[in-house]
Amino acid sequence: MKEMELRHPIWIRIFHWTNMIAITLLMLTGYYIHAPQTFRLFDNMDTPRMLHFAMAYVLCVGVVGRVYYAIVTGDWKNILFSPLKDIKNFPSMMKYYLFLADSHPDYGKYNPGQKMMYSGWLFMALIQIITGFILYKPDLFPGLGALLGGLIAVRVIHYVVTWLFLLSVLAHVYLDISEGIPVLLSMFTGKMPKDFHHTSDGPKVPQPGKGVSA
């Protein structure tokens, strides 16, 4: 048995899976609401809309909880994309992904691409929550809806960001599974073999927050 180390504490796993369930259901019900005659997943509008709004609240709790967790534990240093620092690391990462290099430097818990994706999701989730609640209760935030260009524009934003979620989730699932089964398992068990290093052998870059997440 390999020696294991903790990669994802329990709260990270809980929020990961509630958010995953919420977003998946939001996308499925959302696509149905958008095109009930093409995307025939339900046979009425009531169920998917109720599910959509219920999952909207689950997503709100998940987002707030995850952000709170990240702040109090210092985990935000692992995830938050910093344009200044992380862009510098992009070339070496892209070389690895494009098979131009066999390995990449150790970036810490997540590589700059992952950081960008995960920070982007926070941003996108906030956009969905804001535009979603405007559509849900148009008369609670009339000024906000107008500021964004009116309710049709709000709908367009909500729908475009849904596509962004779909595309980025696709990439996320592929990249994480292709990194190796241990990476996938670690989001269930929390643990990863101690010597699993993402083929890293380059120079070390500082690993902020490592002590906390481990």
Added chain:
Amino acid sequence: MPTKLSRREFIRLCAGSAAAISMSGFLAPFMAEAAEAGAPPVIWIQGASCTGCSISLLNTVHPSIQDVLLKVISLRYHPNVMAAAGDLAIQEAMYKVARENKGRFFLVVEGSVPTAADGMFCTVGEENGKPITFQKLVQDIGGQAKAILAFGTCSAYGGIPATPPNPTGCKPVADVVKNVPVVNVPGCPPHPDWMVGTIAHVILYGDYPELDEFGRPKMFFSGIVHDNCPRRQYFDNAIFAKNFSDPGCLLEIGCKGPIAHCDATTRPWNGGVNWCIKSGAPCIACTEPQFPGWPMYERLPEMPIAPGITTTIDQVGLVLGGAAVVGIGGHLIGNIATGRVGFKKDEKEGDN
């Protein structure tokens, strides 16, 4: 006939669904009485409009209200119904009334205000041989009114004339006159009751009714069409019309009921005979500030992807999705070829 109608009763009457058919007839005697007792004058002017709002107003079936509106109340410069014309109308009927009733009269504006080329796209008369632009008229007269009643989406929010590319620089009244409150009564055209009710309110109480965030009287514009729609059961059951006049919810042929504020659900048009959705035509959200900034018979507008080129969001999404799948496939092949995935990985890990 009771002399006094309390403001609360008035609001209840105008907002209530029972009023749908009888509102004008009921209000007429009160308005006539108020007008005789010296109600504030109402001046009506038209700019970049199609006159549809006036026609809609004159369409009120109740003859008594037409009498009131046309004779008793000072609709003194309504271009379609007044007696005087030309310089006389402008000087006598308008500037004089405004001067004598400064801060007390109400100005109804129909149509938006062209502001490009110093407003020369719309002139309404002459003064000393020089044209008077509609913009100047609205500013001169409107600036002295107690409030401006912007009737129709054009004057309230810009409407059709202000739709891009908008070569005449049309603007809503509230953008042209800043120092006077503006009551927006949108609609393309507005329901006659919305106009009659608003005029009745200012005549009976000398002031305008309570407004929502977008300057619309709450008594007419606080409900969303989709929430009160008689076809709502079809929506909930996902039964959609494929054509105009089919039974079913009209969402898939572009209904904008989910975003439209309007009480036509309980206040049918043409004297209570029918209304947009009941007659099988999707709501086009004609009362909303951004009207007509959307395709009427599609659910969502297309997305600009390059100057002058638009496409649907779904097409963009599918192309990007296809690209992602190709990218993933390519990468997977690379991964296998270089031995990053598969059994070799473990060996390599072991070597580390």
